[in-house]
Amino acid sequence: MTSLTDVNFSSTLPHLANLIVDSFDESTLTSGTFLRDGFGRLSFYSVRHIKASEKKAFNKLALQKLGLHVSPHGALQDADSPGFEAIKQSEKFSLKLTVQDKEASVCFVDRRFFGRDWLHPPVAPAAGAPPILVFNSIKGGVGRSTALFVLSIALSRAGKNVLLVDLDLEAPGLGALLFDGSAPTFGVLDYLVESALGGVSDDDLPMFISSSTLIDREIGQGRVDLMPAVGALTIQNPKMMMAKLSRALVEVPGDTGRPTTLIQQINEMIIRASSTSHYDVVLVDARAGLSEITASPIIGLGATNLFFATDHPHSYEGYRYLLSHLSMLPVDASSDWRSRVHFVHAKAKASMEARELFNDKLYDVVSDTFYEEDEGDDVFNYSYDDKTAPHSPFRIFFSSEFIDADPVENASLLESDVYNAAFGSFIDAAFRVLGFNQEVEDAAASF
Known part of the structure; x- marks a missing residue:
């Protein structure tokens, strides 16, 4: 040996x-x-x-x-x-x-026996479908789900209809942020399980989506709907959770005789869910880490990816692994998925010194693993000071008010002057990426 x-x-x-x-x-x-x-x-x-x-x-x-x-x-x-x-x-x-x-x-x-979805060629945005923004992180506890919730409120106030999809099946949380005991009958977990048992009909699909009970339509012009990780049936029968989870993350028989991968199932699910009503944008909460289900939202939806990170060694180390793998995936010149990657500096300290330190560390990781080494107009590479680059982070500032945030118990978190203090810069950046800034400015000017 x-x-x-x-x-x-x-x-x-x-x-x-x-x-x-x-x-x-x-x-x-x-x-x-x-x-x-x-x-x-x-x-x-x-x-x-x-x-x-x-x-x-x-x-x-x-x-x-x-x-x-x-x-x-x-x-x-x-x-x-x-x-x-x-x-x-x-x-x-x-x-x-x-x-x-x-x-x-x-x-x-x-x-591979497992992790095959990470080898899937990145998917281009679907024609005619609403833009998809995916919230990713290496570790939990960085405020990813809270940021998604806050952005959905801001989009609603701007008159946008928003669909949220919770893919954090092992640690679901969006339902608790959006529902006061009124979750839909089924969730993502049920959709994936039923895919192997005959599928989900168009008539049944509305039972997987509910409108948030916290959005005051007098305040928000748009609707916020959620397809939660787990539905009311699982909440009422928690003994079924692990049994469903063990069957959800697998390939299922396809119509052509070839298996339908998890990445294909989730892609189909979100396309179908987003077509049940008029949605202007889809926000997806991904599973933290590098698990199989994380591959689907990152490379399988044609989405814009937000990678949340804090100034901690585990963030830099984890993204070094992830970006090193992503850099090997094929690139379609007509729709370069790499240009739809953005980092978010979460729980940022207010001092300029702390922000610059984070920027330096992040640039080292991204330039070493994700950017191409060659030079030229067609090379995927950015200078340190390029504000349009993936390594130029959106910023969410630390706020004690949003530690263990629960808008069901504390409705003041829904007020714009409360969340803008920490999330205002991030919201502006997200609107810009989604192409909504000019629309919002035009709407404001008309009043």
């Missing part, structure tokens, strides 16, 4: 790449494709035909050097090998490796 200090999950790929160049040449490496299977074992598919004797010798060497970290079917495969055509047609990543002290770009296919 090889020692983990010499060979491990992270080191196997560069080790195997160097063996390929040593045994053949660089063109063999850069024209072929690496495959990592569900257990993490590697193999390499060469586009050129390789003599059986050469293949046998290489596979023996790779097994000696890399042990069980390479495929039991052989580390080296070629155009005559089973599965070659499937590999050619698979979605691929481009990775940069250091091989023999030089940088080389290689193609990579990643097979």
Whole structure:
């Protein structure tokens, strides 16, 4: 057995790449494709035909050097090998490796038992659908759900009809912020479970959405509706929660015989929900962290993503992992999903020194992991001072009034002069991203 200090999950790929160049040449490496299977074992598919004797010798060497970290079917495969055509047609990543002290770009296919939605190509915004704003965070407790609720109130006051969707299935909270004991019969959890049991009809869909009981239509011209994570049936029968949750985050049989992924189910659900009424915008509360269900709102909805962060090491470390992965996903030149990413500095201190320190740390993370290193007009890269850049954060200031905020118990939190002190800058930035600023200014000028 090889020692983990010499060979491990992270080191196997560069080790195997160097063996390929040593045994053949660089063109063999850069024209072929690496495959990592569900257990993490590697193999390499060469586009050129390789003599059986050469293949046998290489596979023996790779097994000696890399042990069980390479495929039991052989580390080296070629155009005559089973599965070659499937590999050619698979979605691929481009990775940069250091091989023999030089940088080389290689193609990579990643097979997974779990987390497959993170490999899905980012979805473009749906034509004719309302814009979607997704609230993401690495950790809970950063005020993400509270910010979503406050923004929905501000949008309502601006005359916008808003649909909120709570995808934080393991820690649902939006329902408590918006309903005073009047949740809809069903929620997102039920929709996903029923998808495998015959689906949800158009006639049943209204039972998944309710209007907030806290929005005074005399104050707010727009409506705020919610599709909660859990509905009244689950609230009344809490023993069913875990049973439903264990069945919600799975692929289900599709009409074509191929499974319908979680990312496809959630995309369909939100498109259908947003078509039940006239909505100007959809706000989605995503699950914190890097779980499977988090992939759906980030890359599966064609949404604008707000990444909430505080000035804490876990925020920077978590986003370093997330952005490093996202940087490998394909980009459609006609709709670059990366331009729809924005960071939010949550619970920000008022001092300029604290804000600049956060800006510096965030820029280091984003520039190291998300921006392209090359220069040029078509390169995704921004200078430190560019206010339109993903790393230029929206700001929400710390406010003790919004610690454990409960508008059901404290209606004053719904007053604009209360929430604007902490959230005013953030609300302005969100309106600008959604393209609503000019409409609001025009409406105000007409009174």
